[in-house]
Amino acid sequence: MALISIRSLTKRYGSSVTALDALTVDVEPGIVGLVGSNGAGKTTLLKILLGLLEPTSGEATVFDLDVRTHGTDIRQYVGYMPEHDCLPPDVTATDWVAHLALISGLPRTAARERTAEVLRHVGLYEERYRAIGGYSTGMKQRVKLAQALVHDPRLLFLDEPTNGLDPAGRDEMLELVRRTGTEFGMAVIVASHLLGEIERVCNHLLAIEAGQLLRSAPLGTFTEQTGTLSVEVEEGSQRLAERLAGAGLSVAVDGRAVLIAMDGTGPYDPVRDAVAELGLALVRIEPRRHRLEDLFRDAPAVPVAPVAGVGEPPS
Amino acid sequence: MNDPTMAVATPAETPAGSIYDIGYRRYEGPRLGRAHAVRSMFSYSLRSAYGIGRGTRAKIAPLLLLTLAAIPAIAILAALALLRQFPGGEAFEEELPIRYDTYFGTITTFLILFCAAQAPELFGRDQRHSLLALYFARALRRTDYALARIGGLVAALLIFLLVPQAILFLGRVLLSADVLDGVAGELPALAPLLGQAALAALLLGGLSMAVSAFTPRRAYAVAGIIALFIIPSIVAGVVVGLGSRDVGRWLVLLSPTSILDGTNAFLFDTPLGGSFEGIALGLPDVAYFAAAAVGIVGSIAISIRRLARLTA
Numbered sequence: 001m002a003l004i005s006i007r008s009l010t011k012r013y014g015s016s017v018t019a020l021d022a023l024t025v026d027v028e029p030g031i032v033g034l035v036g037s038n039g040a041g042k043t044t045l046l047k048i049l050l051g052l053l054e055p056t057s058g059e060a061t062v063f064d065l066d067v068r069t070h071g072t073d074i075r076q077y078v079g080y081m082p083e084h085d086c087l088p089p090d091v092t093a094t095d096w097v098a099h100l101a102l103i104s105g106l107p108r109t110a111a112r113e114r115t116a117e118v119l120r121h122v123g124l125y126e127e128r129y130r131a132i133g134g135y136s137t138g139m140k141q142r143v144k145l146a147q148a149l150v151h152d153p154r155l156l157f158l159d160e161p162t163n164g165l166d167p168a169g170r171d172e173m174l175e176l177v178r179r180t181g182t183e184f185g186m187a188v189i190v191a192s193h194l195l196g197e198i199e200r201v202c203n204h205l206l207a208i209e210a211g212q213l214l215r216s217a218p219l220g221t222f223t224e225q226t227g228t229l230s231v232e233v234e235e236g237s238q239r240l241a242e243r244l245a246g247a248g249l250s251v252a253v254d255g256r257a258v259l260i261a262m263d264g265t266g267p268y269d270p271v272r273d274a275v276a277e278l279g280l281a282l283v284r285i286e287p288r289r290h291r292l293e294d295l296f297r298d299a300p301a302v303p304v305a306p307v308a309g310v311g312e313p314p315s
Numbered sequence: 316m317n318d319p320t321m322a323v324a325t326p327a328e329t330p331a332g333s334i335y336d337i338g339y340r341r342y343e344g345p346r347l348g349r350a351h352a353v354r355s356m357f358s359y360s361l362r363s364a365y366g367i368g369r370g371t372r373a374k375i376a377p378l379l380l381l382t383l384a385a386i387p388a389i390a391i392l393a394a395l396a397l398l399r400q401f402p403g404g405e406a407f408e409e410e411l412p413i414r415y416d417t418y419f420g421t422i423t424t425f426l427i428l429f430c431a432a433q434a435p436e437l438f439g440r441d442q443r444h445s446l447l448a449l450y451f452a453r454a455l456r457r458t459d460y461a462l463a464r465i466g467g468l469v470a471a472l473l474i475f476l477l478v479p480q481a482i483l484f485l486g487r488v489l490l491s492a493d494v495l496d497g498v499a500g501e502l503p504a505l506a507p508l509l510g511q512a513a514l515a516a517l518l519l520g521g522l523s524m525a526v527s528a529f530t531p532r533r534a535y536a537v538a539g540i541i542a543l544f545i546i547p548s549i550v551a552g553v554v555v556g557l558g559s560r561d562v563g564r565w566l567v568l569l570s571p572t573s574i575l576d577g578t579n580a581f582l583f584d585t586p587l588g589g590s591f592e593g594i595a596l597g598l599p600d601v602a603y604f605a606a607a608a609v610g611i612v613g614s615i616a617i618s619i620r621r622l623a624r625l626t627a
Contacts, residue, residue, distance in 0.1 A: 050452050052627045072454055076346050080452040086445045090370045099368075102355035105346040105454045114342055121339060131370060147449060152342035184339040 002026035003155065003187055004049060009058035011044050011211070019044040021211035022058065027189065031181035033202035033219075034191040041211040042191040043083060046157045050080055062155065076105050079148035083159040083191075086144065089133030093124055093143045096132060097150050104151035114150050122146045122176060138169040145176060149184075156180060156188045162197055170197065177201050231271055232257040234281035243274045262287065352454040353463050360467020364433045365474075376432040381475055384422040384429075388479040392486035399490065415504045416585045418480060419511055423572055426519060427544045429475055430468075434523035435536035437464045438618075442531035448627040461622040465524045465615060472516035480508055507583040514582075515575055518607055519544070521614035522571055528621040544571050564598050568606045577603030 004027035011020040019041045036042050047053040049062055051071025060067045062074045088096060094115055101111035119128045122142040127135065132143060141161065148156055161177060162170040178201045181188040189206075192198045198205070199219060207214035233240060233256060241251045241258045247270050250261040260267055268285070275282050359368075365381075366374030419426075441447050450460055484501055491497030526543060527536040548570035555563030567573045579585040581600035 047627075052448065052451050072349055072456060075452055076348065076454050078452070080448070082445070082448045082452075084445050084448075086449050088440065088444050088446060090373060091368065095368050099355070099359055100449060100453065102359075103352045103450060103453045103455055105348050105351050106342070107345060107347060107351075110342065110344050117340065151346070151453075185341075 029187040033198035079153035232283040356463035364471035430523035469520040476512040525614035
């Protein structure tokens with residue numbers, strides 16, 4: 001069985017808001033990026049898996065245990081780093097993390113030892129004896145990660161771990177996440193809306209949008225299949241798109257740019273000819289770097305199809 | 316699941332002079348589960364109620380109030396010691412206003428202030444700083460959390476109530492001519508004392524936790540608790556003052572402190588306080604007892620229900 005198995009999971013808030021819509025997917029160990037725009041249902045999904053929220057319908061298991069009935073058993077082996085601030089200002093990092101270790105079920109001595117060790121791992125040294133209220137955002141994020149790691153979970157849920165960090169802080173946090181998944185041997189699920197970050201640490205991606213599964217696949221297959229050539233012109237992108245579509249290419253318009261699906265070598269000749277014939281001012285032609293973003297564009301160039309054997313299509 | 320050897324495969328050769336990284340070690344020890352989590356939450360709450368494990372500022376209010384509550388006991392012991400020097404002092408002793416059975420009434424105001432100051436620290440603080448998600452993502456359930464927190468405040472209140480009594484008890488024993496005789500003489504007072512303290516701690520603690528479960532804002536919770544403890548007795552007094560004795564005396568059952576006085580009189584034969592005279596006479600004793608039971612069970616149920624609905 002999979003590490004996490006989700007079957008037609010649905011969560012509605014009230015009668016109008018649907019956060020998860022019949023989501024069905026399996027998650028295997030590794031560093032899994034859970035991507036989706038704000039409000040796509042990422043946090044809701046994590047909270048249901050933790051047993052913090054009750055699903056409206058459908059089923060989910062973690063470690064083959066039902067999240068509805070075995071929440072307490074699951075949570076002893078799961079670490080959770082929430083997106084929002086969740087630290088008391090008037091307590092030291094050591095006291096706070098040790099307290100949470102006890103609540104996770106660790107004996108007192110073990111709680112103290114694990115706290116010291118885990119704070120060292122996230123890079124908090126002398127500061128850990130100071131009250132958290134005086135910490136920088138970067139240090140707070142480290143404490144949040146430390147509390148999620150302190151009971152040595154088998155599975156780690158990180159919700160937007162780089163929230164509020166500057167570029168250097170982001171790099172450090174991502175490196176910590178990568179180490180956690182590789183050196184510490186934990187399964188990690190990182191929820192984020194920043195694709196550029198997620199592709200740096202993950203080996204598998206789970207894309208959701210409006211509570212539905214967009215795709216679940218190894219990172220490599222995402223970039224291969226979403227190859228796009230971007231042709232930017234001064235004006236007349238609509239005319240260019242029509243001309244290229246007439247030539248049998250799969251295109252979409254994104255402002256001043258025309259996005260063309262690439263297969264193999266790329267349609268450079270038809271593009272050159274079309275631009276010249278229409279007399280357009282060409283700004284640049286480039287393959288898209290962050291092609292993952294195309295997942296969330298309404299572009300016909302992007303195939304939305306599950307990869308066989310990994311995920312199942314949303315029903 | 317994961318290959319456990321991966322955890323051990325950390326860089327072994329670190330350059331000389333740098334901090335030696337021993338790598339990540341797995342925790343293979345026991346996980347004690349839910350009961351352990353509840354116990355830990357309870358003792359953490361008890362310590363937080365006295366500001367232990369937090370900054371100096373968190374300790375000021377509880378320790379100041381505890382000191383104030385103990386001062387009458389110390390003062391009366393000093394007076395007793397002094398009176399013993401004079402002939403006829405023993406007779407005077409019986410007339411002293413501060414005894415075991417009147418002590419709780421003496422420090423009720425401090426007790427209410429302690430509830431108002433510390434109950435919001437135990438419930439509201441977690442909501443204010445969004446700490447609930449971290450608790451509920453662990454071995455603890457929502458009901459466990461609510462009960463452990465309430466238990467923590469109740470235990471803190473018990474300490475608050477019994478420390479002055481212990482001072483009084485020890486002082487009286489030491490002042491008596493024969494210590495063993497002294498202990499024997501004071502012992503009968505013990506059981507009712509514990510009963511009254513438990514009743515007060517459960518009722519006032521439960522009610523103040525129920526109020527503070529509803530708001531993350533400390534100021535609102537403090538005001539709400541004080542209002543709950545003080546306004547009903549004032550209202551009852553006013554209604555009686557306006558001549559409606561029948562309605563007024565039942566309104567007394569909305570006032571937590573009056574319920575305590577009445578129930579103590581019913582269960583432990585304590586004298587009714589001054590605020591009572593003329594108001595409550597004629598109300599069946601059982602009514603107080605029932606009101607206390609409803610107050611305790613109801614307030615705890617309200618807290619549990621509220622916690623079950625809070626988004627974490």
